[in-house]
Structures are given as C-alpha cells and as structure tokens.
Amino acid sequence: MISDFDPTLFEDSPAAGPDFSDLFEEETDKKEDLIKQTFTIPAEISEDAKPFFKDPQFYQKILSGEGEAASRLHKNLAAFLKAEDPQERSIYRNRIITATWEVITSISTKVKKKDFPLAKKIFLRFGILLPSLISAEQRDMFSKIIMDNRYGESIYYVDEWLFNIAAGRITPSAQDETVTARKKGADKKKNIAGELAGKLEAQKMVVTSKALELSSLEEALKEQLRIMLTHDKSDEISGAIMPFSEVQKTAYTEVLNLLRRISTSNKELAREYVDYRKIIQHLEKIETDIEEENGVDDDVVRQEVNAVRQMAKLCVGRQGNHFPLAMKQYIRTRLEDIAIREIVIKTLADIEYLDPGVFMRSYKQQMHRIVPHIILLPSYGERGICWEPFEKYNRGTSKGRIAIPMYPRDIKTAVISAVADLRWQVAKEKAQHYWMEEGLTGWYYQYFTENKMKGDVKEQFIEDYILWINKESEGTQKLSRDARAIFWRYLPFPQEVKDRLKTRGFVYAELYKKDVNRSLSDGY
Template sequence: MVYTSVMSSSFDTSDNLFVSPEASEQDTEAPRFADLFDEDLPDDFQDDPDADEKSAIQERVQKIETLSEDPKPYFRNANFYQEALTGEGEVAKRLHSTLAQFLKADNPEDRSLYRNRLIPVYWDLARSLALKAYGTMPEPKMLLLRFGVLLPTMLDKDQRLMIAQIIQDNRWGEPIHYVDEWLKGIASGSFTLSATDETKAATGQQVSRLARQVETARGKVEAQLMLIKTRNEEMESIETSLRRLVGDLTEREVRYETQQKGPYTDAQRSIFADISADLRRLSHQGREMGRAYLELERYQDALADLKRQAEQAGEDIDAVDTKASMEEMGTIRQMAKLCVGRQGNHFPLLSRQYFRGGLASVGTRENVHNILADVEHLDQGLFLRTFKQKTTRIVPNIILVPCYGDLGICWEPFERYNRATSRGRLAIPMYSKDLTTAVIAALGDLRWQVAKERAAHYWMEEGLTGWYYQWFSEQRMKGDVKDQFIQDYILWITKESNGTQKMPREVRDIFWRYIPFPQEVKETLKNRGFVYQDLYKKDQNRAMSVGY
C-alpha cells in the first residue's frame, strides 16, 4: 500500500518538505519497607553517622551545557511517512485513512470526530511498533515512537529543525529514557514491566511463580551489588584521606643546623589521631565488605539455582520478550492519559496546531536532566534511600512520553520485587505548557509515595504524609490529598525557595521540617522575613534538643 493522499491533504507543502527541506499481587519474599529505611545506626557503626548521606548528596545530578547537536537529516527522506507505516499491516491502513479524514475535514464537528477516532488507532499502531523495538528500527518508526512524529508536514520548518537537533544518544548516564529506548530495555530484560493494577487470568502467559522468584532473587543480587559499590566508594574515600594524612606526616621540616629532618610539629602530631580514626573506619568497612561478599555469593548461588530450575521446567527466563514490550506500550498509554488528565489534549501526534514551543520547552533528556539538578539542589533527600544502614542515591527511571500533558507522574516509587535498590519509574510529558512544573509534579508525586510507603499503615498519622494529611483534614479540603500535596510541592520548589510566601503557614512548617532546603538556602531565607526567621530559630532549638 502506498500512503500518498495524506501528504497532499496536509496543512501546507509550500516548503517542499519531501524534496530537500532544511532539515497487583503481594510478594512475601520482598523486603519490608521498614527494613529499608532503618536510619538508626549503631553507635559503633562509624565515626560520623551522617557520612553516608553526605556522600550520597555529593553525587547529585550535575547540570549539563550541551543541549543539542548538529541537525540530523531525518526529514530529507522523501518517503518518511511511507516508511513509518510500511509493514504494520491493517492498523497502518486504518491510521492512514483516519488521518486523511482528519486533515481534510473542514467542519469542526467532523474534525473532532476523526480526531477522537485517530487516538485509539495510533495506540494500536504503537503496540505494533513495540514488537519491533528490540531490533534496529528505521528512523521514521523510531521518531514516531520517540517524538510522536508521523507526518513531517504537520510540523513547521523550525519544529522539524528542532526535532533534528535533539541529541539522540544518552551521553550523561542518568536513567532518562525515550519510549523506544525503554521498550528495547523491557524486551531485553534490562527493565522489568511496569506494575499494573489489573488482575490477570490464569493463562499460559501469566508470570509463573518460578519467574517471580527469579526476579526477586535478581533484586537481592542487585541490592547487594549496590551495597558493595557504596562500601567500596566509602573505603576509597577513607584511603584517599589516609594517604593525604600520611603524606602530610612524612613531610618533616629540615633543620638548618644539622640539615636533617626534625621532629614532628604540633600540627603533625595532631594527625596521629586522624590516622587512627581512619584506620578504625577502614577496619570496620573491611569487615563489612567481607560479610557483603559472602552474602552476595549466597544470593548469586540462589539465583543460579532458580535459573536451573526454570531451565528444567522449560522456561527461558533470559529470552528476549517482544510481547513484554507490547504489553508495556499499553502501560505507557495509561501513563500518557494520567499526564494529560481527563480534560487535556490526548491527540497522540506532534503537530504545530497543538505545540508551538521551542527546543527549551520540549521534554528532551537534557532539559529534564537540568531540571532534576535544580530540584535536587533544593531537595537534597529526594533520591536518597537507606538499605542495611547504608544511604545511597537512587534516581528513578524516567520515561519521556510524547504527549501534551501538563504534569508528570510517579508510576511506582520502586519495583515490587526489589524495594531495596530498584529505581522505580516516573513519566514526564514531552510537550507540556511548562516543562519545569511537569517535572516537579512528578518529583512531588515520588516524594509523597515514598513517604507513604515508609510510614506504611501509619501514613495518616506519622511523618510527612501524617502531618500533611492531618492539616488537609482539619481544613476540610476536598479532592485527593496527594494532588494537593503535589501542588504545594511545586510552590515549595518554585516560590518558597526564593522567599516568595505562597503556602499556608502550617504547610510551610511541615515542608521546612520534612523536606528541608540546604543550609545555604536557609541562611538566605532567614533574612527574607519573620516567617523564615522563625523557622530558622526552630531548627536551632531542635538541634539543641536531645530528641532531634
């Protein structure tokens, strides 16, 4: 089938685009959340109980300068539209027909009718494309999944240039993924399927009990590897400090009268205590490292045993599962619906009719990365998680969904079978009115869900969620308490951090206590009015109290 009629009926072909344009189930084996967030360290655990958290904070996202690259010749391909749809069967024919009717419609009612018909057909096509995500996809198909670009003439020349300039590969190492990358990871087993609330019937395709056990065992291995990595980093830090101290100690002054090195100075003698402290910490970390490797061996043996059982049962646990990526595409559709909202624009294709922003307002990997850096600077505990009395920084997987939503969401704060070190996942709409607000909303959602899981069945009584829920109830507010919290979190990051008072006093007190700004921001805010000065004094009083 040749897809030509849509090109002739599109918005405007005067720029000669196609010739040469300028181009769930409860798992008893999963670790309890209370175990993961046990922050009361033994007295002899380390010299500085906050050392892990300080170290993790230092690893936070750093802003990047390179936000684009030289434009790629995506749209010099005269057959872009045909290649995007070729090989997709009946669903491609339906999409072609519906899109042509949508573009030709003059009557607003007819246009709205065909627009609504186009939405489910597009998602059927996306599920078909998801089956091919693991292999090498033609650029038009990749761009359709990644950016929602199907017909290049639905974009103006500047927008085509904008898409062509977006950096294609992940150069920065943060877990921020475009949809096609995410689906490829799902198919290969690098990522697990996103959790859903649907209860599946007992069919042959249902995840077996053995497969769940393998996933749980993998989670334990990953958690232990993360623990070993963290301990290694701490040991290397102590070793660096020890080398520096020993170097300072050995640099004794040469005495003039004998031309020989003299005794240690008072400053050098004080180094002995620091060296002794570092040696004690290294001894402790070495013992813990030995225990960690023994546990790792046990977890790896258990995983290997489960894999052997799966092999004997005829289950290929490590096989590429293209059907899993198709199933995940259905979940991504639900993510897009939540990002857009009931009253939002659910049109699935990128069009100049609905999006007029430039590159800075698109949810590219680089733009989202920099917003994360800004937010984490203000909320330094955002990505910190404590497991086995070690605090590590775990950034969730972030899926960039090509939709017109205004708010990002936290789909799950961590995976069901690995609460210790799994990243969980957020969804960020790429074409929002305000990208910064969309990202902060997702991070606020993450904050709420983590705090709620941490408090377990006491979430309405204790901690961040408990205090906020009690205030929400006392005010007799309507709606979802989480939605209100997210709106307040947006104000906390965007307004209150600058000294602009937009939140109720009680909510400000809660956030100041449980989502504190870094000390340098507090020092600035205390001079911005009595409200912040009073909160700063409360901090000092708590610091002097035993129970703080």
C-alpha cells in the first residue's frame, strides 16, 4: 500500500507544506456577450510561481483513495526507479502505463467534488505524479503556468475537460461503444444540450450580423440625410435657402429607399432575437434537468477517460513514447516549448490568419466561426489529431474536438497537424459520399491517385498542409505544382499574403492571375 512509500524517491523534492485551501474553488462557466471573430491573444504566458511541489505529501495525496490501482502503480513505479536491467525496466514501464490509466480513470470520477485535491488536479493536467521525476527547473516552470482560463476560449486541460463532461456541460466524445438502455435518457438530454449550445453560438452570430446590417443602413441614412439637408444659400434673398438640388433629390430618393430597407432589417433583427431567446430558455431548462440529475454518471466519465487515452495514443503514434508520467528527460525547460493554453492560442491565431476559413461553417445561409473544443493532453506525441469534426447529433453548429500533446518536439507542427486533420474531416463530411470526387478532398484525392502516391491520403494531406502554412506562406516552394494549386484554391491565404506572394515567383503570379480571372468571370 501507499503507507510503505520510500521517502528517498523524493530525493530532489522541496519540503515545505503550504495551505492550498484557496485553490480548490470550482471554475465557473462564463457566457460571453460578444461573438468572438478572432482569438484573444494572451498578454502573458506565465504568472507568479505557486507552491505546488512544496507539499511533502504531494505523491501520497494523488494515490490516496484510489484503491488497488494506486497500489499497483506505486509498487511498479518504485521497482522501475530501482531497476538497472533494461529488460526489467521495460517490463515495469509497461505495467506503469496500464496502472497509471487505471488511476486516472479512478480519479476522474471525483473531479466534480469541491474538495478535489489540488495534487490530483495537477496529476491529471500535467502528468506529474512524483515531483522528483522532473528537475527543479522544470518544477519551477510548471508552477508558473496560468491555471485558469482567462480568455474564454474552448481550450481545456484534461482535468478541466473531465470536469465539464462530469458536469454535463459538454457532451461525451463519440466512441464505438453500445449505449445501454439505462443511459439513453440521460444521453438524449446531453445531446440536446450540445445541439442547443451550438445553435445558441450560431444564433448569436446571426443576431450580430443582422445588428451590423441595421447599423450600416442607419449610418447610410445619416449620410443621405446630411446630403439632403445641406442646401445652397440664396444669392438673391439674404438668409433664404435654395430648393433641392439634383444631388439632394437623389439623396431624398435614397432616404426613402433606406427607410424601407431599415424597416425590413429591423423586423428581421427582432425575429432573430426571438429565436435567440427561445434557444436560451430551452437550453437553460435542459441544463437545469442535467444539474438536478447531478450531471452524468461515473460510467460516462470513465468512458471519456478511455476516449482521452485513445486520443493520446493517436497523438503519440505506434512508435512513440507512450509513457504517461512526466519525466525530466522528455520535457523541455522553457514554457515556450510546452503546449500550454497560452502558447496554443497564439499558434492557432497564426494559423487562422493564414487560413481564414479554417473554423468557418455555413448556418442559415451565413458563414459562422465555430472553433472546436481543444484538449491539451499531458503526452509526448508529435502530432495533434481531430477526434471528431462535429457532434453526431448536430453537424451544423456543434463544436468538433481536437487533441494536442503538451510535450511535442515542435509545438507549431503539433497544432498545425491537428488543424489539418480537422480541415480534412470537415471537408470530407461535407462532401459525404462524394468526398473522392468533390471539393477539397475530391481534388486532393484525384491528385493523390493520379500521381500514384503511397500511404494514407489524409496523412499526405496533413503533411502538405504543414508545408502550406510553414513554408508556402513565406514564398518557399515546397509543394508540388498541383498540390499548391489545390491549396491556393480551396485553402486560400488572406489577400495581403497573396499580394505579397505574387511578387515572389512565377508560380504564385500565375495563381494570382487565375484568381483575378475567376473573379472577373464570377466563377470563383
């Protein structure tokens, strides 16, 4: 049991015991009033160091209360640290992987408790079980990570993700498992809540768009009224004004036209507000029902841990490092090299600038920005992945979900690969049965097959997307001519980047010229 813990394993660990009572408060779910069209770039990526690892009971607090799984993890970790034979260490290493996920599963059912220990939270978030497994410099680095979500972005550490799943705020990730009859009622409510949440975000965008349209018409009315009411002075009679000039008559006609359009626009805005309020009322009722049922049952949370584990496996790959605990030899010592929330936000903002349509989806004949849920995994994977492009029961407005490993060799590549995977899956789902024939996936699949390329077509697309963002955006020609043409057409850079690239070589100038020709022929 944990009571036989060998204190020498903490040989590099500090020894003061702080009061963590002020750090146990649950995070509140804040609804934003404004529609976000871009990421809020963090002003800072760190804060003052927190005394996470000064608690000499840190390790015991994580494993305490987690039953036989904790005992197995403790026993195998102690043996692993003492073993010198490589083969013996490999055996214990594999046992540690299994035992660690069993402990994570056990801990996950407690994330909603108000007295949820901070040590367990740190374990879920960063994979830190034994502080002495990371260096003093790394402990200092982790203690400076900003813990709370200050930016309103749907980017979650694993403990936050599991908390939201447990609270019923986010629908569980889709898995290939049979749903039992006992869970169907609760799952139906969660699916409805997820659908309504997506519709609410999309409806906010519709209302905002209609409001901007009305404001634009009102500004135009003010300008036409100014013109209409600006009379010439009479040269014949002092103090008198002249009748309407031709310009004023035109403005008068435009004022009448604008008043009719404003009336129509106002009615449309009023209707959209009614729909918006109906969605809020329905969503609040469903959320209340879920809260009264005490969120979701423990089995749902355990299944979500299984989904998170599968995400981590996909990020790491078959040949990667699947060890689930933070160890100093695998982690860098600069926050800039760790996929923390702030760094991921900055990277996503850079990608979205170069690929403005990456998070755009059509709803009610309008394009809306729908950023997926992003889960930060404490794993050593090299690539991020898209788990699902959108939710099963709400393909139109729901958030998809992507996963990004926190300890990759290169953060930018890890984030870009996740976005590329999302791009591919959304385009494929949009084309449905015709994904090999139509749109982005259709053109790319035809290019892939015509050139008799080997491997998986999606993986090749992801590789090319990484080059598109990293190299081609700077004018460095790394893609084939056909691949570049497909990306230029279906994943276009913003106009200012295109304007810059057209002077960087003949190939870009030709692509730019085709853009101009398409726009002139209304065929773009």
